[in-house]
Every structure is written in structure tokens, then in C-alpha cells.
Amino acid sequence: MLEKVVHTKQAFTEELQKAATLQDLEQTRIKYLARSGEIAALFEGMKSAAPAEKPALGKTLNELRQYAQAQFDEKKLLLEQSAKPKEVPFDLTLPGRSKPIGTKHPVTQVMEEIKRIFRSMGFSVENGPEIESDYYNFEALNFAPDHPARDMQDTIFIADKILLRTHTSPVQIRVMEKQKPPVRAIMPGWAYRNEAVSARSLVAFHQIEGLYVDEGVTFSELKGTLVAFAKQFYGSSIKYRFRPSFFPFTEPSAEMDITCYLCNGKGCRICKHSGWLEVLGSGMVHPHVFQAVGYDAEKYTGYAFGMGIERTALLRYGIDDIRILYENDVRFLKQF
Amino acid sequence: MKVSQNWLKQYINFKFTPEQFTEKLSMLGLEVESSEDLSKKYDKFVVGEVLERAKHPNADRLSVCKVNIGGTVQEVVCGAPNVAAGQKVAVALVGAVIPHNQHGDEGKSFILEHAKIRGVESHGMMCSEQELGLGKDASGILVLDAAAKAGTPLAKYLGQTDTIYEIGITPNRSDCLSHIGVAREIGVLVNKKMKHPKVILKESRTPASKFAKIEILDKEKCPRYSARVLRNIKIGPSPKWLQDILSSVGVRPINNVVDVTNYVLMETGHPLHAFDYDKLAEHKIVIKAARDGEKFVTLDGKERTLTSETLMICDAERPIAVAGVMGGANTEISDTTTNILIESAYFHPQNIRRTSKYLGLSTEASYRFERGADMNITVTAANRAAQLIQELAGGDLLKGVLDAYPKKRKPIVVKARVSRINSIIGTSLSKMQIISLLKKIDLVVKSSSRDELLVTVPSFRNDILEEIDVIEEVARVYGYNNIETKTHAAIDFSSNVRTDALQDEVREFLIGSGFNEILAIGLQDEATMSLAGKPLVKALNPVSAEMAALRTSLVTSALGIVKHNRNHGTKDLRLFELGNIHLRIDGKASNSLEAYQEEERLLLVISGNHAPVSYGNASRVVDVLDMKGEVSALLSKFCLDNYRFIYYDTHEALSEPCIGIEINGTYAGFFGKIRKQIADKLDIDEAVFVCEMNIRALRDGWVRDRKFSPLPKFPGVTRDLAFTVDATLPQNKVEDVIRQVGRPLCTNVVLFDTYSGQQTGKDKKSVAYALEFQSPDHTLAEEEIDHALAKIIEAVQRQCNGVLRS
């Protein structure tokens, strides 16, 4: 009996393997698994076996039936799949449908980040006109008439004593004229200089000006605020230094340098081999400026600072010619 | 300003590497911009001795020399006719940078390489004066002193052992425009006082006052005029040391007298001038203003027209120098000059600056006078020059200084409070600390009360006039980096109003809509800017014609950008700009700010294909509805439905059609297609659609505060209706009727199709709408909707002559 079982299993397995179509498979099913099939016949034959053999034989036959059914199901699935008309598989490399993507000008991006940092420190954002008077651009900022300090900023004139502002500092005066202390504001915008266009300089550029006036503002705090800014903007590990400088509207005046992040202070072409990058000018608001806007210079002290945006953008993005910023070539704009 | 390290060391002893020098002076406020080690220039150049000269086997004009370069002997091929055995010569070895290529390449420098010249190996090059960059002689090799030792580095032989620094002196520090001035600052760093040069004069018995007279007629502009007279001097070239040191700081040597005046200028910072004494009419110096329109020829040979503002140095008959700026050709030192008068004066800074600006002439002298010279140093400087001239040109120095000094300068005393110093800087320095800091820079302090200091300012520091100036000096000498870096914690946010929030939001919105932000410079070329048809604000002194006028519209500058991109192959454009324009207001004087109006504008530009070539997006060229859609989306976001579009009858010159935008009934801008005539002028051959809006109008219409409306509780039902109407009827007539009549159940109407063709006939069109019906309080029954539809159909038929299409 057992021999018969083994034989049937072998024959079934062989036939199943040979079955190439669903019809073949159906033949095999009828032959072995149908109610009148060979496996059913084996169960029938078990009845005539000795009672002592029956349990073991029953177990073997059940195993055979399960085996045959499982093999059959598997083969059927396989044949069904191959019998189906071939569907083209999904091509994952097809591009997704999309809309055009817009971009923010790199100068705007730098400006926005600077504004964000100072806003978080409580600075408001103020604006002023680009066409200015000599008074706001120079005189009120303690540039005496016929003083060589005026040579520091080559001016484009519109009319007598009317000019394109050479820096955003006149907005300081406008803000202080309309507001009593405390004043804490940044003033971004365009400024213009009468300089030949080159890879390093343009006729127009962006500046951002800062001003804080209150009782008890010190140079020490100027340093604190600007260092806090620089660490957020350039990274917390930067080294910095403040070096004496001269601006007519601040005294003491200082330039802030940070270690060149392109060469880590070792000296390279960008930092003119000094290891330092000049990032902003600053100083304590000059008492003459307070007098011009009617603030009590004995009661209030303050600091002011200013920085150029384009230069910062050039350094940040590794751009070596400032002129490309304002060509507005879409291939350039899309990189940011 | 260039300073020589060797020169500085005459006055102060210091041992800084170039790096230290740069760092330390910069931290004191004298920004060292660059340094140049002169010996490096002659790296790989040595003194050589020509041992043998033989003819080159393959070339008649060349010779092959055996040259001892110190220890070794090398073969060098030489083309110079004057080379001879026994000569000491300058030999450049392989790798040396030859300063001047005298055989071509416009005289540029080049690196010497191994060379086989006509088959003979040459291991170096014997150089001419020109090749070494030492002069113009290129006729043969430079023959050195016979005593020179072979193998000596050439830099050492030439005395080129100096380091030259370029220092940027800020306009307030005229006291540092000299070697003595810089040495004084180095003294602060090394805690020593600099030493002034010793001046020992050998005066003759004859008093100078017998030979010359000085008369100041304008005491305001010339508070002091000192002079010395030397006789029987011999003009000639200066000795090498003087020529070298002047050259090293960028001053061209001329002759011994002029060189001495320049030397004293670079040493003390005080400008001097030497006149040919014999050419001074009546040997008299008169300082007075010029006559208006008077002509005068300066040393540079140029004729200048003067004004009554110009201060002149004159003799008894005529002007001889523009005071403080430049001498005249008529009294210039020449080779035959034997008697001279040295001027050492002080002129009023503002006047010198005005004169220098007016004449367009800036000199070493005017540069210093306009920043403020030292009134107390005139005699010292004249004496120093007299001493050096006597040493170099001989002659007799007449006894005594001629010194017209009508009103003696009083020293400036500034009051400064210890408390104020600390409250500005944020330090807690004691009075004694402050006094000792100020002493380092020669500010002498007397204390008048517990808090108050009386600070006497030396005459060379004309920038210290009030308390804040003293405070700056304290901070500077104390060291900015020693001042604590701290922040104030109490921040008042009450005034922190965001004025630029709209621009930020508009920007983000447009980027989300696929626009690229552009930024254009406000100054543009006049021709293109005038296309906007408005009077321009122009620069009086433009940098160039391309940047001469301010924009009156953002469109004009954007057209240039469109053109640039098209020329570079980008034709599908979606651009926006947030920028300022400037308008000239009629009837206001040009020298008043009221004549100029600045406006913030928003610009949109679309051109080319609707979307870049991409998978699944059919390509389609943009038209005016694309622009209308973009504008509508923007306005709906910020101003809800408080806007409308109106045909403007070519109101703006720039576009056709020109569709006006009104927000809450106020004009806010326009959109349309750039006129063909304008596009043609710029060679743009594709439709460009633009929209320009006033940011202020957008801000005024900005609905920032939104109120919640409850969501509908009952479902809505959609029905479509299509009508045939006259082709000329604007679709919104139909839409408006549907909205009005459909109220309150019809809550939304959307036009989804228009058609005109075979089915409608040419003079008719079909308009199809999707209508949404909804009730706030119940689910609508079919009959209700049918009833509303019937009313709508009837009204459209009656009011728009519209026939329902089935």
C-alpha cells in the first residue's frame, strides 16, 4: 500500500511539472485530485488495509492529498499568470508631471536671512527714499561740507544738493526724526555710487543699516549684538575682531572682520591673503547726529552699523563676478 | 600710503614680522592693506663674475660666458655687446622672475627657464637695467661695481632689503600721513616714544630777513607761512640712497632740492615747496586771493583759470604758486638754479579742498593740507629740509627762519568725563588707567575734578576736538578686542511692526506660482527708459550712458532682461520683480525732494511657452488670458474679490491691449501685451505679457484679517447650463444674470467652455456654465432646483437674448 502511495506522489509530481497549459493542468487535477481520482482511490483502498496499519496509512494519505493540492494551486497560479496578456510594467523613470518652479533672487535670500536674524533680536524694518538730499545723506550724518570724508563715497547727483543716496544711513536720520527713543531698527535698500563697473563693483548695490538708540547703550553692547548676528549668519564657530575705523556719523567707529571661511584664516585670494573678511562697519552714534535729529545726546547713546549685501552673497554662493547678479539670466536664477 | 619699514626704523625700534605689523597696526586703526618684501623681487638673482667670454659656435652675435656665481661656475649664453671677462654682472638663475621682457610681450615679466640657445645650454641670464626693472637702459647688460662679490644675492647688493607696506589712512588721521606719524603709532604698540631726527643747522651770518620778505594778506586762509633761504647751492641728482628710498614709497626722484622737499614730506607729513629765489620779483612772497578768471601755469605745464576763492602765493608782481596745491612753472627749480626759498606753510583745509576740487588737481600736498596739516611744525620741517639740502647740494643757509605767524595757535583743551568715557564704551576704567592710556598717544591730561579730565591735544592731532573724540582714543588705545562683548537682555518689541510683510508674502506666492525673481538696477539707459513715456529723473554725472536715468516703470528694465534671456536661449519666461521707480513731479523745483516721487511696484512678465517642454504637459504659447489668470490669482489671494479689470484706452504707452486693474475702485496698475513697436525696438520677436502694479494699492486693498464662515451643513448640487448668445456679448453679462437671478440657492457660477463655429453660426457663440446650488438649512429637493433653473433660463433669454442649448 505504502509503495503505491509513493508511486502516486512521484507520478503526480512529474505530470504536474510537465503540464504546460491550464488544460494540461485540469487533466492532471481530474486524474489525481477529483472525487474519482487516484488519491480518492487510495483512500478507498485504505478500507481494506489491516486495522493496525490504518492510522499510519491515513496520516500518510492526508499528507499526500495536502501536498498534491498545494502543488496544484501553486502551479495553477503560475500558469494563470503566464496565460494573461502581458501588461507593460510601470516605468518608474518616467518624469512626474509638474508645474514650473519659481526662485528667489540670491540677493533677496541673503537680505531675508539678515532681516530675520535682526527681527528676532527686536529690530523693526524701516525704509527711506533712494533720491535724497545732501542734508540727509551727508550733512545730518556729520559729513562737514568740503571735508575729505565725502571722498569716501563718490556721489551720483540728480540736481543741486539732490542725489542718489550713497548709503542707507540717511534712513537713520529719517527714523529718528519721526520717532523718540528707544529706536531699534534695520533699514535695507539700494544705494548708489559713482564708481566704474567691474567684477567687484557696481553702480548700485544693497545695504542694510542698523540703529539702536536708548539709555545706556554701549560699545560693548554693539559688539555683543553684532557678534550674535555674525554667529547666526556665518556660523557659531567663527572668530571675529573689531578694528578702529572712521565714519563721520559714528564715534568710536569699528570695522568688524571675521576669519575668512574660505581658507579658515590661512589667507587666500578672496581675503587678499589676510585671513580676514571685512563684514560690516559700525560705531557709536556721533553726538552731532543726535543733535541734528533733536535727541538729547547726554541722555541717550546708541550704535549703528551697516553692511553690503552683494558682497555677502558673492561669498556665500562662490560667485566671482558681481555683474552676474543683475543680468538676471534665468539659468543663473534657477540655481538658487 | 606707502611706508618703508627701514625708514620707520629710523624713528622707532621694533621687530615685527610683516604679519605682525599688519595685524597690530590694523588693530590700532591703521589698516595695512598689503606688504611687499622687496628682497623677494630678486629671489634667484645673484652677483656673477664673468670669467671667460667666447664666441658662440653657431651665432655671430652671441657669446658663451663662463660665470662664477659664487662657488660654482656656470655657462651662460649672452647676446649683449658689452659683456666682457672680469665684469661683475647681475645673473638671473633658472626660476627667477625677470621683471621686464625687453624682447616682447609688452615688457611683461616672465619666469626664466632652462634654455638651449642655438645648441648651447644656458644656465642663467645676464640682465640689463631694463630687464631688472631698475631703469630704461636696454643696450647691454648692467655692469655692477667691481668690488661686488660673486654669489651675493642681488637684492643685498642693490640694498633691496626693505619691506614696503600700503596703509589705508582714514580721512580723520592726517597725522599718520608720514613715517613719523606711523612711527608714533608703532610707539603705542611697543610702549616707547619715537625719536625725531636731529636737526643741526650750519647757518651763515647773513640774516635771511635781508634777502626776502613775507606778507600774508589773507590770514584766514593762510594762518602761518615760514620760509628759509639757501644760496649758492648746486642742483644735481640726489644720491642713490635718497633716490631709492623715494622710489620705494612711490615718489619719482627729480633733483636734490625737490627730492629733499619730498623726503621731508614723507618723513614729517608736512608739504614744502622750493622756489627759485632769483625769479621772485623783489624777492617778496605775498599770500593773497587770485583775481576771478586769472590764468596761471602750474608746474605740470597746464594753464589753470583761477577764481577769487583760490589762494595764491605771489611775488611782488605775479602769482607763483597755487597755495597748498602746486607750484608755478615761472619759479620752478631748474638745473641752473643757485638760490632757493623753501616754503613751509599752513593753509586752511576747506579752502585747499575747494581749490583742489575746482582745479581737478589733487597732489601729495593738497591731500595733506585738506585733511589738516600741523601748524606748529612749519619751522621744524623747513629746518629739516634746509639741513638736508645743505648736505646734498651745498650752499649757504641764511640765518634765521622767515616766519609770518600773525595769530599764534592756542592749544586745544578738551574736557572729558571718566563716567562718560565708561558709559559710552561699556568699561569701568579708572581715572588713572585713562590718563595712562592717553599719555601713550601724547594727550596730556590734567584733572580738574573727580570725574573731569582736561586733555591737551597735541597740534598734530587735529581730529580731536571734543569729548567723543577723546573717548574714541581711549577705546582705541585700550583695544577694541579688550572691550567686553555683551548683550542687553531687555528687548522692547512694541515698535516691531512689519512694514515689508506684504512684499514677503507676494514673493512667496509668486515663487509658488513658478515665477523667477529678478532684480534690476534702478539706473538704466535713457532711451529704453523713455519708452515708458514719462519724464525721466536723470543723473547729472552718470557713470555711463547705460546707467544714466532712473526707471519710471519696471517694465522697461525688464525688457532688457527678457532680451538677454532670449539671446541666451531661454525663451519661456516667468519673471517677477519687486522694485522702486522714480517719477519727476511737474512744477516742483529740481533741487527739492518734493520733485521726486518714489513708488514701489510689482512686475510680472510671461513670455514663450506656458510651461517648459515636459512630460504630460502639452506645450502652448502664452496669451493674455494666462496673464489675466496669474493676476487674478494674486489679487484674489490678497484682495479677495475687491478688484476688477477695465479696458483702458491705450492709457499706458507700453502695452496693447492695456487692461487696467482697480482695487476697491482705485487704479492699481495694468496688464497686457508689450506693444509691437516697443518690442521691435528691442528686437524681441515674441509676445511678451507684462503686469505692473503699485504695491501701495495692493497693500491698501490687502484683506489681512479673515473671518471664518461656517461650512455648509447640507450637500450642494451641480448643474450645467449652456446658452447660445451673440458672439459680441461679453460672457460676464450672462454670468451676472445667472448670479443675480439664481440667488440665494445658486451659490457659485463657473464658466467652463465657450464655442463658436459650425453649430452656432459665425455671429453666435455658446457659453457653458457649471452652477452650484446649496441651502444653509436643508437638502435641496429636485423641484427647488428645477424652479431656480427655470427662472435663470427665462432671465438669460429675456436679458441676454440667450437660447438654451439642450
Ligand SMILES: [Zn+2]
Ligand atoms: Zn581667505
